[in-house]
Amino acid sequence: MNATAYCFVNVMESETSAIARGLRRRDPDLLDRLIEQYQHRLLRYLVHLSGNRELAEDLFQETWIRVLERGHQYDGKHEFSTWLYAVARNLTLDHLRKKSPISLDGLLEQEDHAPLEPADTRPAAWEVVQQHQQAERINAALVGIPVEYRETVVLRFQEGMALEEIATVTGAKLGTVKSRLYRGLNLLMGKLGGPQA
Amino acid sequence: MTRHAHDEARELIALGETLSDAQQTWLRAHLGECDACLHYADAAGRLVRTLHSQPFAADSALVRTTQMRVRMRAGELQQRRERLLFVAMSCALVAVSSALTTLLLWRGFAWLGRWSDLPTPVWQVGFVLFWIAPTLAASLLFLAHGTHWSGHSGKAFRG
Numbered sequence: 001m002n003a004t005a006y007c008f009v010n011v012m013e014s015e016t017s018a019i020a021r022g023l024r025r026r027d028p029d030l031l032d033r034l035i036e037q038y039q040h041r042l043l044r045y046l047v048h049l050s051g052n053r054e055l056a057e058d059l060f061q062e063t064w065i066r067v068l069e070r071g072h073q074y075d076g077k078h079e080f081s082t083w084l085y086a087v088a089r090n091l092t093l094d095h096l097r098k099k100s101p102i103s104l105d106g107l108l109e110q111e112d113h114a115p116l117e118p119a120d121t122r123p124a125a126w127e128v129v130q131q132h133q134q135a136e137r138i139n140a141a142l143v144g145i146p147v148e149y150r151e152t153v154v155l156r157f158q159e160g161m162a163l164e165e166i167a168t169v170t171g172a173k174l175g176t177v178k179s180r181l182y183r184g185l186n187l188l189m190g191k192l193g194g195p196q197a
Numbered sequence: 198m199t200r201h202a203h204d205e206a207r208e209l210i211a212l213g214e215t216l217s218d219a220q221q222t223w224l225r226a227h228l229g230e231c232d233a234c235l236h237y238a239d240a241a242g243r244l245v246r247t248l249h250s251q252p253f254a255a256d257s258a259l260v261r262t263t264q265m266r267v268r269m270r271a272g273e274l275q276q277r278r279e280r281l282l283f284v285a286m287s288c289a290l291v292a293v294s295s296a297l298t299t300l301l302l303w304r305g306f307a308w309l310g311r312w313s314d315l316p317t318p319v320w321q322v323g324f325v326l327f328w329i330a331p332t333l334a335a336s337l338l339f340l341a342h343g344t345h346w347s348g349h350s351g352k353a354f355r356g
Contacts, residue, residue: 026275028268035264039255047253060255061263068267069274135251156213157248163215182211189240 016076023071035064038081041159042088048154049092051143059095063088078168085155085169141191149184156181202227206234210241302328 022030042063046056066087074083142150148170155161155169166177206227209220216224228235303324310320 026271028271031267031271032264035260035267039260040253043255043259044253057256057259060259061266064263064267065270068270134247138247138251153248157245158251160249163212178208178212182208185211185241185244186207189237189244192244 016078016080018076019080020071020074020076023067023074026068026071031064031068034067034080034084038084041081042084044158045085045151045154046088046092048142048150048158049089049147050096051147055095059088059092062091066091079165081159082161082165082168085159085161086171089151089169137192141188144191145184145187149180149187152177152180153184153188203231203234206231207237210234210238213245299328 019030019034043056043060046059046063047053050056050059063084067084070087074080142154145153151170152166155166156163161169163174163177163181166172167174170177172180206224209216209224228238306320306324306327309315310317310323
């Protein structure tokens with residue numbers, strides 16, 4: 001069991017080291033592969049963080065340009081996704097700060113935020129409608145909760161990040177992450193008509 | 198059962214799979230006794246599963262555009278790196294060549310001064326001017342180019 005875990009850690013380390021080496025070389029093939037690998041997860045995170053699909057798509061492109069330019073800063077000792085999300089988050093915050101008249105609340109109040117598109121997995125028609133309605137309900141509820149809670153809920157339950165990784169990405173303490181997760185889930189359940197603490 | 202116990206149970210439910218063995222045991226015992234928290238746990242579990250399985254797809258055009266932009270930027274950075282390398286190599290070459298030739302030039306000017314009976318300060322000033330002339334010319338050229346570029350980029354930016 002321990003040997004399996006050791007092998008897994010070694011494989012993960014060699015993969016992150018390979019990414020770090022490739023980023024230092026600014027290897028375009030590696031970047032193409034990473035863009036494809038993280039496309040859905042990164043865009044979903046940016047959509048939830050910015051509350052606006054169009055803005056999220058711009059930030060998606062800018063994030064990868066920044067990954068190219070500052071790839072040498074990735075040490076290869078941690079998960080690449082943690083570093084990637086931190087880069088995306090900083091870019092989003094920089095953007096929101098520059099657009100100072102438009103506060104984050106203002107962004108959340110915009111009515112033209114595009115609903116998230118379901119993936120084309122070609123299920124039956126009624127399933128498509130049901131999935132779409134469910135996705136819309138959840139997205140509407142997510143948009144309705146404060147961004148710091150939304151971000152934590154999305155990173156934990158959609159991206160499957162560990163609490164420590166969320167703390168690294170957001171720069172918050174572990175206790176704060178736990179409290180945000182609890183309050184975020186609670187608020188979300190309230191919005192969806194479920195029980196609240 | 199205190200309100201504190203319910204709050205603690207719901208906080209643990211929110212943390213999900215990251216609980217220690219002791220926390221899991223305590224939570225299981227609490228859920229066995231408290232219907233409200235059990236109901237909360239069921240609802241939270243359903244929501245988390247829905248969040249986890251919620252489909253989301255990035256537009257393939259966005260991915261292609263991003264890959265293209267990244268490649269273009271990589272090309273620009275590569276060109277800039279090559280230019281910087283060229284400038285650094287030129288500087289090194291100039292430094293080495295000036296270190297080698299300055300002494301010879303100084304002796305040459307001294308010989309010329311003696312041969313043409315010029316006072317020492319005159320041929321020394323001549324040497325300085327001759328020595329500094331290429332640098333001055335290059336600086337002026339760079340300055341002129343700099344003004345030219347900034348003028349062009351300004352126009353492009355405006356429109």
